[in-house]
Amino acid sequence: MEDVIRIQNLTKHYGKKRGVEDVSFEVRKGEIFGFIGPNGAGKSTTIRSMLGFIRYDSGSIKILGMDAVKDHENILRDVGYMPSEALFYPAMKVSDVIRYAADARKKDCSKEAEKLCERLQVDTSKKIRELSLGNRKKVSIVCAMQHRPEIFIFDEPTGGLDPLVQNTFFELIKEYVNEGATCILSTHILPEVRKHCDRAAIMRDGHLIKTDTVESLIHSTAKSVKLTADGKTEEYMFSGDINDLIRELSLKHVENICIEDPSLEDMFMHFYEGGKDNK
Amino acid sequence: MSAIIRRELKLNLKSMLIWAFTVGGLGFICILMYTSMEGEVMEMADSFSQMGAFSDAFGMSTLSIATITGFFATEVGTVHGLGSAMFAAFFASSMLSKEEDGHTGEFLFSLPVSRSKVITAKGCAILVHLILFTVICGLFYVMGFAALGEEIPGKEMIRFLACMFLMNTEIATISYLISATSSKTRMGLALGVSLIIYTYDIMGRVIPSMKDYLFIGPFSYVNASEIFAHIDAPKYSFLIASMVILLTISGTFITYTRKDLAS
Numbered sequence: 365m366e367d368v369i370r371i372q373n374l375t376k377h378y379g380k381k382r383g384v385e386d387v388s389f390e391v392r393k394g395e396i397f398g399f400i401g402p403n404g405a406g407k408s409t410t411i412r413s414m415l416g417f418i419r420y421d422s423g424s425i426k427i428l429g430m431d432a433v434k435d436h437e438n439i440l441r442d443v444g445y446m447p448s449e450a451l452f453y454p455a456m457k458v459s460d461v462i463r464y465a466a467d468a469r470k471k472d473c474s475k476e477a478e479k480l481c482e483r484l485q486v487d488t489s490k491k492i493r494e495l496s497l498g499n500r501k502k503v504s505i506v507c508a509m510q511h512r513p514e515i516f517i518f519d520e521p522t523g524g525l526d527p528l529v530q531n532t533f534f535e536l537i538k539e540y541v542n543e544g545a546t547c548i549l550s551t552h553i554l555p556e557v558r559k560h561c562d563r564a565a566i567m568r569d570g571h572l573i574k575t576d577t578v579e580s581l582i583h584s585t586a587k588s589v590k591l592t593a594d595g596k597t598e599e600y601m602f603s604g605d606i607n608d609l610i611r612e613l614s615l616k617h618v619e620n621i622c623i624e625d626p627s628l629e630d631m632f633m634h635f636y637e638g639g640k641d642n643k
Numbered sequence: 644m645s646a647i648i649r650r651e652l653k654l655n656l657k658s659m660l661i662w663a664f665t666v667g668g669l670g671f672i673c674i675l676m677y678t679s680m681e682g683e684v685m686e687m688a689d690s691f692s693q694m695g696a697f698s699d700a701f702g703m704s705t706l707s708i709a710t711i712t713g714f715f716a717t718e719v720g721t722v723h724g725l726g727s728a729m730f731a732a733f734f735a736s737s738m739l740s741k742e743e744d745g746h747t748g749e750f751l752f753s754l755p756v757s758r759s760k761v762i763t764a765k766g767c768a769i770l771v772h773l774i775l776f777t778v779i780c781g782l783f784y785v786m787g788f789a790a791l792g793e794e795i796p797g798k799e800m801i802r803f804l805a806c807m808f809l810m811n812t813e814i815a816t817i818s819y820l821i822s823a824t825s826s827k828t829r830m831g832l833a834l835g836v837s838l839i840i841y842t843y844d845i846m847g848r849v850i851p852s853m854k855d856y857l858f859i860g861p862f863s864y865v866n867a868s869e870i871f872a873h874i875d876a877p878k879y880s881f882l883i884a885s886m887v888i889l890l891t892i893s894g895t896f897i898t899y900t901r902k903d904l905a906s
């Protein structure tokens with residue numbers, strides 16, 4: 365599959381503070397790509413570098429074959445971005461904000477906007493200042509989707525959305541993706557990644573520590589081990605040759621053992637903690 | 644880009660109208676006060692014109708405040724000069740920084756517009772509002788003269804308003820640069836800068852040794868008494884104004900296109 369986003373050796377520091385270091389990954393056309401990591405891991409820095417909000421120190425970002433710095437304006441024509449905060453101009457009406465976003469793209473998106481507002485139940489007559497976080501997020505979704513971009517980038521999209529709207533949101537993503545769009549979902553809600561994403565990248569302390577299919581991440585060589593032996597109960601992740609584990613266990617008096625594929629949450633913690641419980 | 648210009652014009656229209664009606668309205672009232680004060684002003688005119696540096700500072704040694712033109716230049720000239728400078732500073736100082744301050748930058752910059760276009764569009768909106776502000780104030784002053792049945796000094800009035808507009812543009816570009824460098828709205832700083840510039844001009848007119856350096860400040864070429872008395876603005880003052888405008892606009896582009904946007 366063709367890569368629509370290719371990031372190579374991206375490095376960004378904020379003065380002496382770390383932003384991201386040597387991050388490289390690709391996003392393929394037509395996939396939903398999860399971008400996982402705790403707060404401060406570097407997800408937003410990577411996204412903000414992609415969108416030209418910040419200037420990165422080194423590396424390269426190609427989106428739809430274009431350079432993220434030189435062709436920044438052209439790239440944004442084909443990108444729909446939903447920021448995590450979803451803040452707009454408080455004095456503007458919802459309909460004006462949606463039209464403003466379309467006008468800035470020099471596109472008539474009225475039909476698509478109408479469809480999205482109907483499905484997400486957006487009240488376009490209200491002023492932005494009257495909206496709750498969830499309703500502002502819905503406006504943000506409309507602004508990101510109405511021009512039917514080739515790439516969607518959502519930063520923590522579901523916070524504040526009720527479960528019904530969350531379902532509609534993911535249905536919409538799947539519809540656009542089925543029509544050929546690509547989606548990056550930056551989140552720390554792991555069930556969302558497990559349920560909706562094809563592949564995912566895990567960020568930790570500004571570094572990309574793993575990129576793989578969600579399936580492979582869960583069924584990777586790391587195993588979750590729950591063991592009661594020699595009167596003690598232990599729970600840990602094991603990665604490596606399974607024969608080493610068996611040899612190790614044979615030295616103990618095992619009372620009970622459960623070895624299984626880890627959940628995505630376990631995987632995430634395993635990677636996040638740098639395998640400190642790893643044996 | 645036109646979408647941004649339209650939005651900024653609409654968003655700031657009410658604020659601009661409030662400023663224009665306040666400054667223009669004050670000027671209008673000042674002009675109307677001339678008739679009620681005419682007799683007293685006649686008596687005061689001589690003593691006001693002989694107050695040395697103080698008279699020079701407020702232009703009362705150049706034109707007699709006993710005439711409607713002199714009264715307008717002295718009173719309304721000061722009100723409009725200060726009021727319009729503060730409006731320009733207030734308006735331009737938040738134009739770029741408000742996007743980061745209000746966390747709307749991510750929305751704006753996710754639209755396919757370059758930062759240069761955002762600077763240009765918002766700059767155009769400032770310029771249009773400054774023009775509208777000047778025109779509205781000018782209409783108030785013309786109405787004031789008409790209400791008193793006085794002849795309107797057309798050429799001088801146009802020159803006065805044009806110079807004021809240039810001064811406002813200069814202050815606005817300085818404030819715009821302040822706005823570009825900060826992720827917080829620095830309205831206080833911009834207003835402070837405009838007041839310092841005004842004070843510099845007053846000091847320059849009071850302290851003889853500073854007179855030669857008056858041309859540096861934008862208030863040097865907007866002294867209404869000198870404009871209405873057909874006295875040329877200090878040499879190089881327009882050149883300096885043009886240079887300041889050019890440099891601050893360049894600085895705004897250089898700064899804003901290179902900075903990291905605050906989240």
